[in-house]
Amino acid sequence: MVFPALAVVGIFSLYPAMDSFLLSLHRIYLGLPSLGEPFIGLGNYTQLFQDPVAHQAFIVTLGFVILSTTFELLLGIGIALVIHEHFKGRGWVRAAVLIPWAIPTVVASQMWRFMLNDQYGLVNLMLFGDQVEAYVPWLADPWMAFGAIVLADVWKTSSFAGLLVLAGLQVIPDDVYDAARIDGATAWQRFWHITFPLLKPALLTALLFRTIDAFRVFDLVFVMTQGGPGDATQVIQFYGYKTLFTEGRVGYGTSISVTVFVAILILSLFYVRTVGSKLLEQERA
Amino acid sequence: MTKPLPERLMLLVGIVFAVLGSLLPFIWFVLTSLKSQIQVEAIPPTWWPDGSLEFYYSALFDHELFNYIWNSVIVASATTIIALVIATPAAYALARIRLAGKVWVLGGLLCVAMFPQIVIAGPVWQILERIGGLNTHWGLVLPYVTLTLPLAVWILATFFKELPVELEEAAQIDGCTTWQALYKVMLPLAAPGIFTAAILTFIYAWNEFFFALLILTDPAKQTLPVGIALFQGEFTMPWGEIAAASVLATLPLILLVLLFQRGIISGLSSGAVKG
Amino acid sequence: MAGFTLTQLCKSFGHTMVLNEISLEASDGEFVVLLGPSGCGKSTLLRIIAGLEAQSSGSVNIGNRVVDSLPPRDRDIAMVFQQYALYPHLTVRENLAFGLKMRKESTAVIEKRIGDAAELLEIHELLDRKPKELSGGQRQRVAMGRAIVRKPKLFLFDEPLSNLDARLRASMRVELKKLHQRLGVTMVYVTHDQIEAMTLGEKIVVMDQGHILQIGTPDQIYHHPINPFVAAFIGNPPMNLIEGSVHLEGQYLEFHAGDFALRLETHAHIETAIHSDSAVLGIRPEDIKLDIPSEPHLTLSGFIDVVENLGGDHIVYLISQEQHLTARTTPNSRRRAEDPITAYVPLQKLHVFVNQVRIPLELYYH
Numbered sequence: 046m047v048f049p050a051l052a053v054v055g056i057f058s059l060y061p062a063m064d065s066f067l068l069s070l071h072r073i074y075l076g077l078p079s080l081g082e083p084f085i086g087l088g089n090y091t092q093l094f095q096d097p098v099a100h101q102a103f104i105v106t107l108g109f110v111i112l113s114t115t116f117e118l119l120l121g122i123g124i125a126l127v128i129h130e131h132f133k134g135r136g137w138v139r140a141a142v143l144i145p146w147a148i149p150t151v152v153a154s155q156m157w158r159f160m161l162n163d164q165y166g167l168v169n170l171m172l173f174g175d176q177v178e179a180y181v182p183w184l185a186d187p188w189m190a191f192g193a194i195v196l197a198d199v200w201k202t203s204s205f206a207g208l209l210v211l212a213g214l215q216v217i218p219d220d221v222y223d224a225a226r227i228d229g230a231t232a233w234q235r236f237w238h239i240t241f242p243l244l245k246p247a248l249l250t251a252l253l254f255r256t257i258d259a260f261r262v263f264d265l266v267f268v269m270t271q272g273g274p275g276d277a278t279q280v281i282q283f284y285g286y287k288t289l290f291t292e293g294r295v296g297y298g299t300s301i302s303v304t305v306f307v308a309i310l311i312l313s314l315f316y317v318r319t320v321g322s323k324l325l326e327q328e329r330a
Numbered sequence: 331m332t333k334p335l336p337e338r339l340m341l342l343v344g345i346v347f348a349v350l351g352s353l354l355p356f357i358w359f360v361l362t363s364l365k366s367q368i369q370v371e372a373i374p375p376t377w378w379p380d381g382s383l384e385f386y387y388s389a390l391f392d393h394e395l396f397n398y399i400w401n402s403v404i405v406a407s408a409t410t411i412i413a414l415v416i417a418t419p420a421a422y423a424l425a426r427i428r429l430a431g432k433v434w435v436l437g438g439l440l441c442v443a444m445f446p447q448i449v450i451a452g453p454v455w456q457i458l459e460r461i462g463g464l465n466t467h468w469g470l471v472l473p474y475v476t477l478t479l480p481l482a483v484w485i486l487a488t489f490f491k492e493l494p495v496e497l498e499e500a501a502q503i504d505g506c507t508t509w510q511a512l513y514k515v516m517l518p519l520a521a522p523g524i525f526t527a528a529i530l531t532f533i534y535a536w537n538e539f540f541f542a543l544l545i546l547t548d549p550a551k552q553t554l555p556v557g558i559a560l561f562q563g564e565f566t567m568p569w570g571e572i573a574a575a576s577v578l579a580t581l582p583l584i585l586l587v588l589l590f591q592r593g594i595i596s597g598l599s600s601g602a603v604k605g
Numbered sequence: 606m607a608g609f610t611l612t613q614l615c616k617s618f619g620h621t622m623v624l625n626e627i628s629l630e631a632s633d634g635e636f637v638v639l640l641g642p643s644g645c646g647k648s649t650l651l652r653i654i655a656g657l658e659a660q661s662s663g664s665v666n667i668g669n670r671v672v673d674s675l676p677p678r679d680r681d682i683a684m685v686f687q688q689y690a691l692y693p694h695l696t697v698r699e700n701l702a703f704g705l706k707m708r709k710e711s712t713a714v715i716e717k718r719i720g721d722a723a724e725l726l727e728i729h730e731l732l733d734r735k736p737k738e739l740s741g742g743q744r745q746r747v748a749m750g751r752a753i754v755r756k757p758k759l760f761l762f763d764e765p766l767s768n769l770d771a772r773l774r775a776s777m778r779v780e781l782k783k784l785h786q787r788l789g790v791t792m793v794y795v796t797h798d799q800i801e802a803m804t805l806g807e808k809i810v811v812m813d814q815g816h817i818l819q820i821g822t823p824d825q826i827y828h829h830p831i832n833p834f835v836a837a838f839i840g841n842p843p844m845n846l847i848e849g850s851v852h853l854e855g856q857y858l859e860f861h862a863g864d865f866a867l868r869l870e871t872h873a874h875i876e877t878a879i880h881s882d883s884a885v886l887g888i889r890p891e892d893i894k895l896d897i898p899s900e901p902h903l904t905l906s907g908f909i910d911v912v913e914n915l916g917g918d919h920i921v922y923l924i925s926q927e928q929h930l931t932a933r934t935t936p937n938s939r940r941r942a943e944d945p946i947t948a949y950v951p952l953q954k955l956h957v958f959v960n961q962v963r964i965p966l967e968l969y970y971h
Contacts, residue, residue: 047435050420050479057476058442061453068452127344140591141349144356147583149537151555152576156355159362159569164373167358175374200355205598212599232337261446264539268559285448290544295452302448309444496690499657504755505678505707518694 062306069300075293082296089300099301101276102284109195109280110259116199117255118248121206126236128207129214142204150201154268157197158184184270187277194265194278201265202258206251213247214240257312260305281305356580363573370570385570386578393568395575397550398557402536402579405467405553409474409535410528413482416475418524421486422512426495436487443480447540455544465548473545474535481534482527485597489523490516526597529590533583554579607668607758608632608791609654614663616649616815623649625815627663631793631808636785638806639795642838646815647795648763654793655761656680668758678707683752684761687768689744691736697747698732704755718754725784726750742773749784760792766801778804799839803827811835832961833885842920842931844887844956851884851959860886860957865926867903869952879959887956890920893932894949902949905930909944923948 069089073082093099128139145153160167163182173179183189217240225235263282266272272279272287282305289298362370363386364379389395424432454473455464463469493516501511517524539555546552552560558579561572587594608631616624624646631637639647652658654665656677665672672680683704691700698719705715723729726746736744745765752760766774766781782805785792796802802809803823811818811826811834819831830836836844849862855878860867867886893905907925914936921932923946932948940946957964 046419046423049416050483051435053416053476054439054442054479057454057457057473058445058450061450061457062445064453064456065449123344124348127341127348130341132341132345136591138345138349139595140588142352143587143591143594144584145352147533147587148356148580149539149555149558149583151537151539151559152580153355155558155561155572155576156359159573160355160358162569165362165370165375165569167355167375170375177373180373200351204352208595208598211595232340257444261448263447264555264559267539267543282446282448286451286540289448289452299452302446302452305446306449309446310441312444314441494688494690496686496688497692499655499677500684500686500690500692500751501703502657502677503655503682503684504704504751507676507678510707515692519692 065299065306066303068295069303071296073295075295085296089297090304092297093300093304098276098279099281099284102279102281105191105277105279106260106262106281108191109198109262110256112195113198113202113259114252114255116195117203117206118210118252120199120203121210121251122244122248124204124207125210125214126240129211142207145201146204146208148201150264151268153197153201154265157193157200158269161193185274187274190270190274190278194262194269197265197269198259198262202255206255209251209254210244210247213244213250217243253312253315257309260309260312359573360577362569363577365570367570385574388568389571389574389578393557393561393571393575394549395557395578398552398554398575399578401467401546401551402554405470405474405542406532406535408467408471409478410532412471413475413478413531414524414528417479417482417486417527418520420479421483422490422516424483425487425490436484439480439483443477447477451541451544454541458545463545465546465551467551470542470545470553473541474538477538477541478531478534482531485527485530486520486523489520489526493519522593523597526590526593529586529594530597533586536583608635609668609759609793610666611650611654612664612666614650614653614665615661616646616653616658617661623815624653624660627815627817629810629817629820631791633791634789635791636805636807637791637793638802638809639793639812640799640802640806640809640838641797641812643797644814645812647797647812650812651684651761651763651793651795654759655682655684681758682761683755683757683759684763685748685752685765687764689736689748689765689768691744691747691751693736696733696735697728697739697750700736700747701732701750701754704751715754718756719750722750722753725753725787741769742777745769745773745777749781753784753788758791760790762792762794764796765794767796767798774801781805799841803839811838829963829965830887830956831963833887833958834961836887836956836958840889842890842933844889845893845928845930847886847888847928849884849886850880850882851957852878852880853959853964854878854880858957860884862886863927865928879964881959883960885958885961887958888930888950889954890931890933892950892954893930893934894951895921895932895934895937895946896949898949898951901952903952903955905948905950907946907948909940909942909946911942912940921946 070084070086071082072085072088124142128135128142132138148156159165161169161183163169163180163185166180166183168183169180172181181189183193221239221243222235225239230238261282262280263286266278266280266283267286270278272283281301285298285301285305288294288301292298361377361379364381364383365376366380366382366384369376369379369382424436450473458464458469458472461469463472497515497519498511501515502508506514537555538553539559542553542556543559546556549557554575558572558575561568561575610631611627611629614624614627615622627646627650629637639650641647649658653660654667656672656675660673667680667682691697692703695703701719701722702715705718710718719732723732726749728743728746728750731739731743731747736747739747748765762781766777769777778801785805794801794805803826806823808820809823809826810820813834819826819835821829826835827839830839830844833846837846847862847865849860849865851861852859856870858867858869894902905923905925907923907930910922910924910929912922913920917936919934919936919940921934921940923930923932925948930948
């Protein structure tokens with residue numbers, strides 16, 4: 046019964062991943078078939094380690110991952126605490142919070158591009174009102190543009206992080222809080238001494254899910270900045286896309302993607318080891 | 331018991347922030363989509379639209395949005411159906427049967443779900459080129475099914491695990507074959523889980539951009555996200571049309587969220603709670 | 606209807622033996638109780654009879670038919686599960702009808718059977734409800750109803766009362782007994798509750814660690830337990846067990862446990878002497894009398910540790926010659942802790958086990 050699923054995953058995920066690895070050991074230019082496809086061993090990787098654009102892309106990606114996951118986790122905890130409470134209309138609030146997650150990333154990107162537009166954007170309107178001369182072209186500045194894709198990602202996925210944290214909150218039994226109340230703990234003490242420690246596994250899960258996903262950021266950059274201005278927002282998956290599909294440097298492009306993959310794989314293994322081993326214990330129990 | 335005033339105030343502030351923060355950018359787009367061309371180009375921008383539907387008309391008819399919508403409907407529906415038909419039996423087997431490598435299969439599926447698209451993009455493109463899948467909807471559905479399977483299997487396996495084995499045994503004693511027990515007893519009970527997995531798969535396929543961009547180069551075949559990302563005007567960015575198209579692309583998703591908020595939340599967090 | 610026979614059933618999961626050479630026979634209409642602590646293999650045995658689990662070796666025969674290769678649905682059995690296992694998406698009526706529909710019975714037959722079962726179990730007004738709208742006791746009845754409508758050769762019960770509260774459990778016990786009397790069908794009932802075993806069983810099978818320890822009527826099990834484990838498992842409060850050494854020779858039986866000494870003269874003559882340091886002397890709490898009985902007896906003097914008042918009975922915990930003993934007696938409000946006390950045990954009520962095996966004392970003593 047598992048076989049069809051494994052077959053599909055094998056053909057369209059595992060095989061391509063391995064094939065990518067093989068391709069990355071060759072020099073292949075799509076536009077120049079006359080050069081053949083010579084095997085060059087780790088040549089692409091040596092080139093990659095000396096490529097300043099690739100370095101820049103890695104640094105931008107890393108900065109993006111760290112900043113966005115940090116904010117998403119913090120906001121996620123806040124969202125989770127709010128939607129975990131009992132109040133009238135909670136279902137509506139939960140639905141409202143879910144909307145950014147449900148919106149297509151492409152739409153969210155266009156939305157934030159428009160929000161941050163130098164002439165028609167809501168952000169300028171709210172910050173400066175009628176003082177049109179003070180309006181800032183946010184996406185034209187390297188640092189601001191970088192901040193903008195972080196902002197858009199945080200807006201889009203904080204609620205997902207929030208849901209993972211909410212799942213953690215829901216398994217904390219109520220009587221622990223009652224006991225803490227009787228012991229005289231304030232709301233803050235209850236959060237810091239009870240909720241937070243008990244939430245750690247859920248936070249770890251959310252952290253890893255978000256980290257891994259943030260590594261793959263593409264849609265936001267494609268729509269909002271096209272990697273610019275300069276290379277300020279050129280994240281690694283976008284750089285890989287460009288080398289691979291725009292420039293047709295298949296060998297070099299795949300070596301970039303394999304490097305991303307290895308980085309993510311290490312993170313995934315870490316995830317499976319920490320969280321997956323708990324699942325294993327459950328199976329045995 | 332009512333909570334002390336400061337706590338209730340904090341909660342209220344939290345609710346307002348969460349709701350406003352989540353909705354404001356989208357509301358701005360909705361407002362924009364209802365403006366007229368003159369209003370959109372006003373500097374400073376105006377808040378309230380005069381309720382013109384001209385952008386909707388222009389997006390749908392001048393920019394052939396119907397076409398994109400229809401393509402998205404086909405691709406997302408086909409992905410959902412195929413992914414669930416494959417994922418359901420797999421999830422059932424993983425939840426029920428004692429398999430030696432079960433944890434590795436589940437862990438491996440999770441890893442696959444984490445693959446950066448770019449890693450498999452090149453070879454997938456080559457495979458599709460070889461079998462004539464480029465610029466076809468089924469050529470896009472194939473990788474979509476692969477990419478949504480892990481999540482669907484996880485959600486369904488979690489769901490199946492919570493259904494008592496006793497029910498299946500009772501059905502067998504009552505005269506069912508293994509298949510009948512699955513189909514007459516387990517499947518109706520798993521319906522909410524299957525439904526949740528279906529919604530999440532649908533949303534994924536509806537929203538996916540990277541592969542759609544790669545595989546569909548013919549505008550007549552492209553899906554909504556590609557259409558919206560590549561929206562171009564003759565001279566300036568047609569923000570009004572983009573907003574209208576975005577609102578139309580998002581509307582079905584908002585509807586799904588409003589109707590099935592509970593299922594979506596439990597489905598998204600199912601892997602996390604178990605872990 | 607039919608009896609069943611189990612022949613040398615073995616079951617192992619990997620290297621763990623959970624059932625070891627289980628052989629058992631039940632005649633038509635018998636109420637068989639499988640009794641033992643959790644993990645003793647009784648549920649596995651029941652599931653093998655049902656066909657939900659395959660034995661590693663051995664054979665199951667139901668109604669003179671070997672069913673080893675048959676799936677559960679072809680064994681003509683019905684089972685009541687611990688958690689009831691009612692189909693949550695079906696109404697009570699549909700739950701009852703499910704097994705009959707699977708067997709393609711006609712609508713008329715189904716209606717008739719459901720009507721009969723509903724009447725028998727008094728669940729008429731529940732028929733159109735869903736399981737989640739029922740109380741625990743009602744679910745229990747429906748689960749039984751689902752078994753009854755099938756008119757199987759064999760009823761299997763897997764701890765069906767363990768999820769009910771004490772009062773409901775007692776009344777359902779009586780109903781089950783009535784049901785068995787009316788239907789007269791063979792039933793196998795798994796429980797760890799010795800009261801259920803005593804009250805329901807016609808044949809009790811005591812199991813531990815995958816072995817059958819003893820098979821017998823409730824009276825046989827209670828009055829002639831085959832080893833200290835069975836002796837301790839049946840009866841509440843449990844039997845007093847004193848570990849010590851025994852010497853049996855000629856007409857003498859001597860038992861020692863620290864300061865505690867017992868010396869009996871038997872009527873029979875023992876040819877070969879028995880000496881063992883692994884002996885157990887057992888006394889049921891109700892066999893410790895506080896009034897001098899007329900028959901030959903053993904006298905124990907000591908003092909009262911605690912008295913528990915159960916209303917109809919008193920449980921007196923006493924200490925005699927450094928042994929802690931429990932006695933069940935008629936109430937007497939004058940007893941206080943620390944009071945000296947003299948107790949008597951009729952000699953024919955003593956149980957002696959040597960090397961974990963019962964010595965039939967009654968053979969020796971008359």
